Amino acid sequence: MLIVKKFGGTSVGSPERIMNVAIRCVEDYKKGNDVVVVLSAMGKTTDDLISLAHKVNPKPPKRELDMLLVTGEQVSVSMMAMAMASLGVRAVSLNAFQVAMHTTSQYSNARLKRIDCDRIRHELEDRKIVIVTGFQGINKYDDYTTLGRGGSDTTAVALAAALHADACEIYTDVDGVYTSDPRIVRNARKLQEITYDEMLEMASLGAGVLHNRSVEMAKKYGVTLVVRSSLNYSEGTVVKEDAKVERMLISGVAVDKNADRVSVIGLKDQPGVAFRLFDILAKANVNVDMILQSIGRDDTKDISFTCDDGQMDEAIKAIESNRERLKYHKIDMNSDVAKVSIVGAGMMTNPGVAAKMFEALYNEGININMISTSEIRVTVLISEREAERAANAIHDAFGLAD
């Protein structure tokens, strides 16, 4: 078996934890498997490096910030190789240059394009454990790039696909995918299996366990993922196409507090307005999530959208600097909002699912700001302060704890 194992920052947060991960990987190796390990930076390293950067430049050039940040994973992988060596196992660490891990040019949010597998295959044939830096790549200028949030998961899935690995295990500090975030919903329950699409909705809605880009890639290349804990040997949750999900209406409730809402009020009610707005936001690299357009007064309309915390300022700046082109009345914003979503392949064939969710919120006296739906998802935007109460109420209403 060729196994790709990915460990996040918490799992390699200290020399002791690195040793624990090393021992765990060596166990699989000694069973005769080929083992490729993908690591994030140790603990809070990435945040610490960003703070350090801000001490010399509050707006560091992204090219240089990536150059700085990629050192974090390089420390992890070399430490891991040393830990494995101390266990008497031959291991080799490789960074994005050495692999090589080709990405698009865009700094801080690059996409993987192509992975050369020659070096990795050669090292595996030499019976070494190969340890690869997650989160990072190189672009056509031979400059480092980083993959943005959840980047190490994406690296692991891409490597599993490129190497035709038999398994891709994502180790985290929770032991699987839950019906909701156990820190928020007291009765949350671990799922044994989940489909890519469900996981995708859960992930993109802030379920936290896996990032949607990695799930998208896993779906595209048919890589079966196992989400499991680095702290215990419990079985985790399998993410795959034909998951035998217990046929409930929904499989989970997701809460994402990492959202801001921006409304552009009083836009001209004429064709091309939405295009211009979202073109401007795209060029400013703002990841827009929910979009809602409503009819305003006197031949105007309002467009609201949500984006990640921390992107709101950029979004507003981009809109304001295009005031002439957009011709709007004013901008309204709210960072005290959260997205609460229900996800489940079951809802496609079951009418009334959304109504049941809204009823649960109504019973709690929670006001809904925006609504967005897909085939297997219903999302509401509500006040951040009410998010936990909402999630618990919805979780109970659908009987997910049973």
Next chain:
Amino acid sequence: MLIVKKFGGTSVGSPERIMNVAIRCVEDYKKGNDVVVVLSAMGKTTDDLISLAHKVNPKPPKRELDMLLVTGEQVSVSMMAMAMASLGVRAVSLNAFQVAMHTTSQYSNARLKRIDCDRIRHELEDRKIVIVTGFQGINKYDDYTTLGRGGSDTTAVALAAALHADACEIYTDVDGVYTSDPRIVRNARKLQEITYDEMLEMASLGAGVLHNRSVEMAKKYGVTLVVRSSLNYSEGTVVKEDAKVERMLISGVAVDKNADRVSVIGLKDQPGVAFRLFDILAKANVNVDMILQSIGRDDTKDISFTCDDGQMDEAIKAIESNRERLKYHKIDMNSDVAKVSIVGAGMMTNPGVAAKMFEALYNEGININMISTSEIRVTVLISEREAERAANAIHDAFGLAD
């Protein structure tokens, strides 16, 4: 003018110091010069990383240790580029891969073989300040290597040579080359100029300011060096072939406490013994410095040598594991030793210089363990505890303070 400027770890030891260095480099850039900056890792980063490595492996594989250590300079250079950007100047940081900086294969002590200048030239033509990681390279396996002690100086000189730079400035925490270490010899005086050969002897004897490999390379390629302080604008010391050294008997007194002495007692007095011994040490990568052979008793001889602190154990291990081949009686060792040397082109034509040095030691009642000489140097090995007293006495005896 194309100027290569190298700053050591102390000079970039904090975000504030990085800003100061950035300001200084930008001054030269704004005068219209092309500026290439070579940096060491920030402050004690390298030591901290070595400590971190030892927490997972007391004897980390050198390949992985280099992979870890090179992150230190990468942090420095990206921070510097950000600092310069905050000053409104375009700068780009490059690591050993990006340059590319080709070295021999040997980890932890590689030698520079060839530097590709295309990327650097291209960035300079684009009117950017180019910031390059010192100390590191890549070998033919595409693995990181480090250049060993004084590696960043070597990087700077090699870059200056490869780019045909007009000047190579080595910034340090002292403001030039002194007649002796001012921390040890109270009357030490700064030299305006010094020849490569003198600097070479001073450097290899632990003067601390420049490493001998960088001076050797500067001499080989005729790169004029300026050693100056990063903390003030004083003129520093120029190191070049035809230095107008004030014609004194000697130009400096060097003290090196970083030395251990090993003696192999009772070797057979027959041809090939010295070859075998030093061949074994070379294969164990022990850098042998002074060598002394004396006649022992009963057809035997004793060979003593000095090596760096920290290499003594490796040296003894190598000798002991070749006991059969070497056929010696016993090994004697002493880590409580220091080398004190006098250096000066003047001594070639002046007999009695060595005698004057020995007289100064005799007057202080200091015993000499070993003596070694070159055309422009006399070195004695004495007790480490007496090193400072010895250096002051010699400095005074030759009137270096005047």
